[in-house]
Structure formats: C-alpha cells, structure tokens
Amino acid sequence: xxxxxxxxxxxxxxxxxxxxxxxxxxxxxxxxxxxxxxxxxxxxxxxxxxxxxxxxxxxxxxxxxxxxxxxxxxxxxxxxxxxxxxxxxxxxxxxxxxxxxxxxxxxxxxxxxxxxxxxxxxxxxxxxx
Amino acid sequence: xxxxxxxxxxxxxxxxxxxxxxxxxxxxxxxxxxxxxxxxxxxxxxxxxxxxxxxxxxxxxxxxxxxxxxxxxxxxxxxxxxxxxxxxxxxxxxxxxxxxxxxxxxxxxxxxxxxxxxxxxxxxxxxxx
DNA sequence: TGTAAAGTCTATACCTAGTATAGGGTCAAC
DNA sequence: GTTGACCCTATACTAGGTATAGACTTTACA
Ligand SMILES: [Zn+2]
Ligand SMILES: [Zn+2]
Ligand SMILES: [Zn+2]
Ligand SMILES: [Zn+2]
Numbered sequence: 001x002x003x004x005x006x007x008x009x010x011x012x013x014x015x016x017x018x019x020x021x022x023x024x025x026x027x028x029x030x031x032x033x034x035x036x037x038x039x040x041x042x043x044x045x046x047x048x049x050x051x052x053x054x055x056x057x058x059x060x061x062x063x064x065x066x067x068x069x070x071x072x073x074x075x076x077x078x079x080x081x082x083x084x085x086x087x088x089x090x091x092x093x094x095x096x097x098x099x100x101x102x103x104x105x106x107x108x109x110x111x112x113x114x115x116x117x118x119x120x121x122x123x124x125x126x127x128x129x
Numbered sequence: 130x131x132x133x134x135x136x137x138x139x140x141x142x143x144x145x146x147x148x149x150x151x152x153x154x155x156x157x158x159x160x161x162x163x164x165x166x167x168x169x170x171x172x173x174x175x176x177x178x179x180x181x182x183x184x185x186x187x188x189x190x191x192x193x194x195x196x197x198x199x200x201x202x203x204x205x206x207x208x209x210x211x212x213x214x215x216x217x218x219x220x221x222x223x224x225x226x227x228x229x230x231x232x233x234x235x236x237x238x239x240x241x242x243x244x245x246x247x248x249x250x251x252x253x254x255x256x257x258x
Numbered sequence: 259t260g261t262a263a264a265g266t267c268t269a270t271a272c273c274t275a276g277t278a279t280a281g282g283g284t285c286a287a288c
Numbered sequence: 289g290t291t292g293a294c295c296c297t298a299t300a301c302t303a304g305g306t307a308t309a310g311a312c313t314t315t316a317c318a
Contacts, residue, residue, distance in 0.1 A: 004294065014295085019276060034284045036295060045257075052256050056234060060275075066256075069247055077250035081241050084252055088234040095227045098220055105185060105217040112210055118198055121206035123213055127181050127195075128174075133265065143266085148305060163313045165266060189304075 002032075006039045010047045017047065023060055025050060025067070056087065131161075135168045139176045146176065152189055154179060154196070185216065 007014045020026035026047060030038045053063045062083060069080055112122030136143045149155035155176060159167045182192045191212060198209055241251030 002295075013277080015277060016275085018296095023275090032284090034295080036284075049256055052258070054275085056237070057230060066253070070253060073246065073248035075247050076244050077241060077247045077253065078244040080247070080250050080252050081238070081244065084234055084238050088231060088238060091227055091231045091234060095224055095231065098224045098227070101186060102217060102220045102224065105213055105220060108185070109210070109213050109217060112206060115205050115207040115210070117202065118204050118206045118209070119202035121209050123209050124195070124199060124206065127178055129181070131266075142306080144306060145304085147267095152304090161313090163266080165313075183304090 001039045001043075003037045003039070006044060006047065009044055010051060012047060012051060020047075020050060020060075025060055025063060056084075057091070058083075058087070130168045130172075132166050132168070135173060135176065138173055139180060141176060141180060149176075149179060149189075154189055154192060185213075186220070187212075187216065 001009075003014050003017060006012075007017060010017070012020075017026065021028055027043075029043060032038050049067075050063055053066065058066070065083070066080060069075065069077070108123050108126055111126050112124075116122070118124065130138075132143050132146055135141075136146060139146070141149075146155065150157055155172075158172060161167050178196075179192055182195065187195070195209060195212070198204065198206070237252050237255055240255050241253075245251070247253065
C-alpha cells in the first residue's frame with residue numbers, strides 16, 4: 001500500500017507519516033521503483049500504536065522510549081508503568097491549574113456583565129491591578 | 130531604569146521583554162546614548178498588564194486587541210467581555226478533555242500494576258489495540 | 259588610569275508536533 | 289500524448305518564548 005492509503009486507514013495525514021519517519025519514530029519502509037513508499041499491514045499496526053500514544057499526549061521522545069522498551073520483551077516493564085503514572089500526575093496537575101484559571105476568568109467576567117464604555121470596563125480594571 | 134531592573138520588577142525575563150517589543154506588544158522605548166533601552170514606571174505598568182493577560186492564557190494577538198480597545202476609551206467594551214467569556218468556554222472545554230484523558234490513563238495504569246516482563250505488560254497490550 | 263566584570267545590544271537557532279507550501283517526478287487512464 | 293491523481297524532497301511557518309554567539313557599554317575596583 002502507498003502512503004495515501006496508509007494515511008486514510010490510520011487517520012494520520014501524509015505529512016504526519018513522513019514527519020514520524022523523519023523523527024525516527026516510524027521505520028523507513030521499502031520504496032517502489034519510482035521511489036514511492038510501500039507499506040504493509042505491520043506498518044499500519046505500528047502507526048496505530050503511535051497514534052494511540054499521541055492520543056494519550058505522550059511526546060515523541062516518550063513514544064520512542066516505549067518502542068525501545070517493546071524491543072526488549074524480557075526486560076521489566078516498570079518504565080512503561082512509571083511513564084503512564086507520571087503522565088497521570090502531570091494531567092492531574094494541569095487540570096488543577098486550569099480549574100484555578102477558570103475561577104479567575106469567571107471573576108473577571110462577572111466584573112463587567114453589561115456593556116459599558118471601555119474606560120469603565122470592569123474587566124480591564126481588574127487587569128490593570 | 131534599564132532592562133535588567135524592569136525584568137526583575139516585572140518578573141519577565143529580559144529576552145521576553147525584547148520579544149514582546151518585537152511583537153509590537155510592548156512599545157519600543159527610548160534609548161540611552163549607548164543604545165540601552167530606558168524604561169519608566171509606565172513601562173512597568175504596561176508590562177504588568179501584559180503579564181496579567183498572559184497568566185489568563187490570552188494569546189499575544191488577543192492582548193494586542195485588548196490594548197487597541199484600551200486606546201478607545203469611549204467605545205463599547207463588549208469585545209473585552211466577549212473575549213473573556215470565550216476564554217472561559219475554551220478552558221472549560223479543555224478541562225473536560227483532560228478529565229477524559231485522565232480516566233483513560235488511569236485505566237491504562239491499572240492494567241499493569243506490578244512489574245512484569247515487557248511482553249506481558251498490560252499497558253503495552255492496551256496500546257496495541 | 260587600566261582593566262575586569264557585569265550588563266546590554268542584535269541576530270540567529272532552537273523547542274513541539276505537526277501543517278502548508280513550491281517545484282518537481284510517477285503512474286494510470288483515456 | 290496529455291490530463292489528473294498521486295507521490296517525492298526541501299523549506300518555511302505556527303506560538304511563546306529560551307538560549308546562545310559575538311560585539312559593545314558601563315561600572316567597579318586596584
Ligand atoms: Zn510525559
Ligand atoms: Zn467590560
Ligand atoms: Zn483565546
Ligand atoms: Zn507493565
């Protein structure tokens with residue numbers, strides 16, 4: 001299969017696939033006579049793995065580490081478990097930050113509900129502080 | 130005051146201040162004989178305004194719009210109010226996304242609590258799906 | 259007064275995870 | 289043989305900074 005088909009089947013854009021290859025995340029595949037990339041079912045599986053990881057917001061470097069780990073089937077998987085755990089901690093932290101931000105924004109918003117003139121705007125006044 | 134002092138008083142790094150100036154966010158100031166930037170109290174106020182806005186996660190373009198609006202004291206402030214409101218909507222949305230991600234991560238994490246071998250790792254197995 | 263250190267200047271490269279071009283080559287159908 | 293769909297590489301761009309390099313200015317101290 002050529003890159004366009006892989007793109008449709010995986011849901012990754014063509015540029016993204018080539019980008020992953022350049023980053024060393026997605027193995028460089030065979031080429032046709034005309035220098036077209038030729039993929040098979042295992043390419044699709046590999047790409048879906050990457051997509052799953054990205055949907056968890058793993059960075060490219062982290063995904064590389066996972067792929068490295070996958071290549072040593074008899075080693076301990078603790079690094080995998082730790083990575084996921086650490087991500088959960090980070091996400092929890094980020095949620096807390098955004099909740100705080102939301103409160104601040106809502107205080108801002110309630111400082112000027114009606115339309116006033118700019119010089120009387122409660123939002124701008126809060127921002128000046 | 131020179132840029133180092135403004136940096137300390139504002140909490141923005143020197144490079145950030147110069148970056149804001151280049152972006153047209155922070156007015157280019159007077160220069161000393163030796164071409165050093167010279168600021169005054171109003172520069173500090175302006176920079177603090179920008180910092181407040183950034184702490185609300187307003188983009189540079191949005192801050193520029195706010196500054197434009199501030200320059201028309203007699204116009205309606207509705208664009209300001211709308212901007213803050215829209216941000217709150219966006220933040221709420223983002224929180225919801227992260228909450229979902231957190232649930233997924235927690236399911237992942239509980240799929241492999243103990244340390245197994247990589248080939249038996251529950252996390253990796255979930256990622257393969 | 260000389261010099262060393264600290265501060266500042268511009269310009270440029272780098273970061274993430276892609277996206278969007280430009281300018282060209284390949285391949286199939288008609 | 290030409291059109292159109294597809295593919296190739298290389299490069300520039302995004303946001304909001306951060307981090308240099310290499311040069312200049314100012315300050316402090318002996
Ligand atoms: Zn992470
Ligand atoms: Zn208002
Ligand atoms: Zn916004
Ligand atoms: Zn595991």
